[in-house]
Amino acid sequence: MSQNLRILFLGPAGSGKGTQSAKLAEKFNIEHISTGDLIRAAIKSGSELGNKVKAIVEAGQLVSDDIVNAIVKEKVSNLNSFILDGYPRTLEQAKFFDGFAKFDFVFDLEVDKNVLVERLSGRRMCTKTKDTNCKGVFHVTMTPPKQESTCDLCGSDLYQRKDDSPEAIEKRLSGYQEETGAPLGEFYKSQIIKINGLDHPDQVFGNILTKLESVKV
Numbered sequence: 001m002s003q004n005l006r007i008l009f010l011g012p013a014g015s016g017k018g019t020q021s022a023k024l025a026e027k028f029n030i031e032h033i034s035t036g037d038l039i040r041a042a043i044k045s046g047s048e049l050g051n052k053v054k055a056i057v058e059a060g061q062l063v064s065d066d067i068v069n070a071i072v073k074e075k076v077s078n079l080n081s082f083i084l085d086g087y088p089r090t091l092e093q094a095k096f097f098d099g100f101a102k103f104d105f106v107f108d109l110e111v112d113k114n115v116l117v118e119r120l121s122g123r124r125m126c127t128k129t130k131d132t133n134c135k136g137v138f139h140v141t142m143t144p145p146k147q148e149s150t151c152d153l154c155g156s157d158l159y160q161r162k163d164d165s166p167e168a169i170e171k172r173l174s175g176y177q178e179e180t181g182a183p184l185g186e187f188y189k190s191q192i193i194k195i196n197g198l199d200h201p202d203q204v205f206g207n208i209l210t211k212l213e214s215v216k217v
């Protein structure tokens with residue numbers, strides 16, 4: 001594919017946009033840009049902006065919209081193709097971005113709220129994740145441990161993170177919808193491509209590729 005591929009993925013946490021972004025980036029050999037990675041890279045670079053960000057993060061404060069905007073702009077300005085995952089997150093960021101670059105494709109990974117809550121709230125982590133760096137992560141229905149509530153890897157107890165409780169997930173989802181989903185859905189209305197994010201990841205990826213092909217021709 002020789003044309004520019006400037007792609008935005010929208011979708012709440014748990015919709016699989018990180019996974020799909022990574023797969024697409026690999027297939028077309030283009031950069032997958034997440035704001036978390038950009039912020040870490042900026043800090044590491046030692047640039048003037050990077051040092052400013054470092055001071056903010058070290059003080060335990062949130063990096064402001066203005067700074068995130070500046071970091072993304074600096075990064076994206078030199079690229080003809082990229083995938084943005086997690087930015088723009090607000091209408092203000094979307095408007096700022098629109099002032100210097102356009103997306104060729106905007107994918108919205110849609111998820112049914114109830115299904116997502118069920119999926120995410122089934123996650124169980126090993127209680128020794130911090131102590132011994134155990135990587136035990138299970139799901140009560142999709143990838144259950146061999147023995148209930150017990151880590152397959154180290155035999156320790158499993159627990160549910162507070163973030164994974166149904167209440168916390170619903171709160172996160174409605175926060176996403178309010179801050180990002182609704183306003184950005186409206187902002188990119190003319191070009192948004194809706195994809196069912198709850199299909200099997202391979203199926204989701206296939207659907208995305210089909211859309212890329214059909215729009216390209």
Ligand SMILES: [Zn+2]
Nearest residue numbers: 126134151154
């Ligand atoms: Zn474990």
